[in-house]
Every structure is written in C-alpha cells, then in structure tokens.
Amino acid sequence: MRKVNFDSIENLEIPDSWVEKALSLNSEPKQKKSIFTFPVFYRNLAYVACFIAVCALSVALYSLIPRGDILPIKHPDVSATQNNITETTNNDETQNGVSQKPTYTPSENVKETEDDTQNSTQDPTTAPTTKPTQAPKPTEPETQPDDDSTKPNGQPSNPSVFPDGPDITESGVSIGFVPESALCGSSTVYCYIVPDREGVMSGETDPTIYPANVIYVGDGNVIVSFEGYKSVDALVSDYYNFYFTNVNGEIIFEETVYVTVK
Amino acid sequence: MGDKIFAALSYEEAINQYKRTVASVCLMRLKNHADAEDCFQNTFFKLYRNSPDFESQEHLKAWLIRVAINECNRLLRKSKRLLPLTYSDKETISFPYDKCDISWALLMLDLKYRQVLFLYYVEDYEVSQIAQILDKNENTVKSLLRRGREKLKNIYGGESYE
Numbered sequence: 001m002r003k004v005n006f007d008s009i010e011n012l013e014i015p016d017s018w019v020e021k022a023l024s025l026n027s028e029p030k031q032k033k034s035i036f037t038f039p040v041f042y043r044n045l046a047y048v049a050c051f052i053a054v055c056a057l058s059v060a061l062y063s064l065i066p067r068g069d070i071l072p073i074k075h076p077d078v079s080a081t082q083n084n085i086t087e088t089t090n091n092d093e094t095q096n097g098v099s100q101k102p103t104y105t106p107s108e109n110v111k112e113t114e115d116d117t118q119n120s121t122q123d124p125t126t127a128p129t130t131k132p133t134q135a136p137k138p139t140e141p142e143t144q145p146d147d148d149s150t151k152p153n154g155q156p157s158n159p160s161v162f163p164d165g166p167d168i169t170e171s172g173v174s175i176g177f178v179p180e181s182a183l184c185g186s187s188t189v190y191c192y193i194v195p196d197r198e199g200v201m202s203g204e205t206d207p208t209i210y211p212a213n214v215i216y217v218g219d220g221n222v223i224v225s226f227e228g229y230k231s232v233d234a235l236v237s238d239y240y241n242f243y244f245t246n247v248n249g250e251i252i253f254e255e256t257v258y259v260t261v262k
Numbered sequence: 263m264g265d266k267i268f269a270a271l272s273y274e275e276a277i278n279q280y281k282r283t284v285a286s287v288c289l290m291r292l293k294n295h296a297d298a299e300d301c302f303q304n305t306f307f308k309l310y311r312n313s314p315d316f317e318s319q320e321h322l323k324a325w326l327i328r329v330a331i332n333e334c335n336r337l338l339r340k341s342k343r344l345l346p347l348t349y350s351d352k353e354t355i356s357f358p359y360d361k362c363d364i365s366w367a368l369l370m371l372d373l374k375y376r377q378v379l380f381l382y383y384v385e386d387y388e389v390s391q392i393a394q395i396l397d398k399n400e401n402t403v404k405s406l407l408r409r410g411r412e413k414l415k416n417i418y419g420g421e422s423y424e
Contacts, residue, residue, distance in 0.1 A: 008365040022306040
C-alpha cells in the first residue's frame with residue numbers, strides 16, 4: 001500500500017534538448033562510420049576476387065608465352081602416315097612379288113629396279129598418296145638401266161665427288177631455311193625423304209621412302225634424324241625431296257636438298 | 263530513423279518511453295540538472311552503442327536504471343576529486359513545497375535511502391527487483407526502506423506511511 005505522493009517526480013519535465021541530443025546519436029555518427037568502415041564480408045570477397053583475377057591472369061599469360069623451339073620427337077614406327085605411304089608405294093611391288101619392306105637394301109634394290117623399269121611407265125604415281133602432285137617424279141627408264149648395270153646396289157662408287165651439301169651422319173641431316181610457320185603450326189611433324197630422280201644420277205630407279213624424325217632447332221633449321229631406322233645405311237649422296245607431314249599425312253612443307261653421304 | 267530495435271522498441275521509442283525514468287534516477291541521485299543531463303546522455307549513448315538484447319521492455323527499463331545509476335556513481339566519484347569553485351554554480355533541483363507531495367523531502371535523504379525509496383515508490387519496483395537492480399541483498403533493501411521511511415517521516419513531519 002503505497003500512499004506516498006511523488007507526483008512532482010513522476011511528472012518531471014524533461015528538457016527537449018536532452019532528448020534531441022540523445023536522438024542525434026542515432027543518425028550522425030552512422031553516416032560517418034559508413035565512409036571509413038568496409039564490411040568484413042565484402043573485404044573478404046574482394047580478397048577472393050583478387051586471387052581469382054591473379055590466377056586467371058597467370059593462366060592467360062602462360063598461354064601467351066611462346067613455347068620452346070624443340071618439336072616433340074616422334075618415332076613414326078610405321079604410323080598412319082607411313083603406312084599410307086608404304087602401302088601405296090608397295091602396291092605395285094606386291095603385285096610383282098617384291099618385298100613390302102620400306103627399308104632399302106641392295107639385294108632388294110636389284111629386283112625393284114628391274115620391276116620399276118617396267119612399271120614406271122605404267123604407274124608413274126608411286127609417290128605417297130598424301131600428296132600425289134608433290135610426290136617424287138617418276139624416273140626416266142631410258143637412262144636408268146645403264147647406271148643400274150654399273151652400280152647394281154644403287155650407290156655411287158665415289159659419293160664424295162658430288163657437290164657439297166648437308167652431310168648425312170648418324171645424327172641425321174641438318175636442313176636449313178624451313179619456314180618456322182610451316183612446322184610450328186603442327187604439334188607433331190613427321191618426315192620422309194625420297195630421292196629426286198631429276199637430280200644427279202644415283203642409280204636409284206624407284207622412289208624409295210625413308211622415314212625419319214624431325215627435330216626443329218629454330219631459325220629455320222631442322223635436323224632430320226634417322227635414328228631408329230636402318231634406312232640411313234642405304235642412302236647415297238643425291239638430291240632428296242624432304243617431305244614434312246602432319247599426323248594426318250598431309251604434306252605441310254617440302255624441300256629438295258642435295259645431301260652427301262660420308 | 264534508426265534501425266536498431268530494443269525489446270520491440272526503436273531507439274527513438276525507447277527514449278520517449280523511458281526518458282522520464284532515466285532523468286528521475288539521475289536527478290534524484292545527483293540533484294542538479296547539469297550532471298543529470300550528462301548521465302542521461304551517457305545512459306542512452308551506451309544503449310545505442312552496446313545494443314544489448316533484451317528479453318522484454320521490463321528488462322530494458324531495469325537495464326537503463328542500472329546504467330543510469332552507474333553513470334551517476336561514476337560522476338560522483340569523479341566529482342569527489344574535484345574542488346568546486348562555488349557551490350552556487352550548480353543549478354540544483356528543487357521541488358515545490360507541498361504537503362501532498364513529498365518529493366522535496368526525498369531529496370533531503372541520504373543517497374542510499376533516496377534511491378531505494380525512489381525505486382520503490384516512484385518506479386513501483388518490488389523489493390526483490392530493487393535488490394537485483396542495485397545488486398544488494400533483499401533484506402538490505404528492506405532495511406533501507408524501513409529506515410528511509412522513518413527518516414522521511416522525520417523530515418516531512420507527518421505520520422508514517424506504508
């Protein structure tokens with residue numbers, strides 16, 4: 001039972017300035033704080049965004065950096081390109097009962113030359129099917145038999161008398177002035193060489209194909225390596241057509257070079 | 263105005279609803295307008311800055327009273343270290359001398375009796391609630407109430423009130 005009268009306290013008049021000052025806390029500092037404070041969520045989000053941007057930039061730069069000059073070394077191991085070539089070139093040979101081995105041996109050479117003298121006029125397109133028009137030209141049977149009779153193995157008796165050219169060694173042949181754009185566009189480049197029948201007489205009568213490896217060393221220079229192939233033993237000093245093909249067997253560049261066998 | 267909510271009340275609504283309570287606590291305790299205004303502003307500033315969670319409006323009211331008392335105590339401790347130039351510089355609170363209103367007599371009491379009587383008679387708090395707000399034992403609060411009434415009777419000169 002509270003009978004005491006405290007009306008003057010209960011009805012105390014509060015100056016308006018007190019309330020106005022208290023209410024001013026609600027608006028003024030808040031706008032100032034929003035200028036200098038950055039929500040933690042957005043700050044962390046900014047860090048993540050920066051990290052992703054750096055990663056994307058590094059990936060983009062990596063894709064723009066030019067790769068090394070050395071092309072991947074591929075041993076064709078009678079790959080699709082080579083199979084097409086050997087099949088087409090040996091179709092005629094099989095018909096004549098000649099071995100399908102792409103390697104060139106002196107004993108086979110005798111048989112092939114005899115057959116080719118007969119078949120050269122009938123089927124001049126013994127070049128690779130990948131590029132028939134660019135393939136080695138058919139030999140001239142009128143002039144070949146004389147040389148074959150003197151050099152049944154298809155090798156000149158004195159190769160060193162031929163003009164100077166890149167030497168065929170065990171490491172291969174260095175071919176110059178190969179357009180960089182021609183080879184760098186392809187990830188894998190194969191090569192095969194075919195003796196040029198219109199060049200110096202070499203005793204060859206058939207366009208034997210020699211598979212090889214390609215090592216691009218830059219500045220338009222290519223090393224054609226015969227490592228892994230025995231065909232290098234059968235090469236003679238002569239003009240050769242170097243055909244560079246891609247995986248699909250399409251010729252992307254060709255060059256006729258006189259090479260010297262030492 | 264504000265987006266902060268205190269026991270379903272906005273900041274502005276909380277001020278308008280409890281401004282009289284906080285002001286009374288400060289005036290009863292400090293007995294001058296200037297100091298009471300400082301404590302009044304500090305109390306609501308702490309409410310805005312801390313933004314505590316309140317279960318109910320009664321909880322909010324008790325929290326405001328407790329903070330106001332703390333602010334007054336802090337100011338009193340601070341004023342003890344200061345030497346006032348003249349006592350008349352402070353505008354003291356005064357109530358009209360009225361036989362029906364004993365507010366003026368309440369100001370004559372000591373602080374410990376004054377705050378208990380104020381919470382009990384003006385704010386209508388129970389003894390247990392006063393003990394909780396002031397962080398004192400209930401029996402202590404009862405003793406303070408009994409002695410405060412006796413002193414108030416002596417000052418007022420009337421009969422004892424329950």
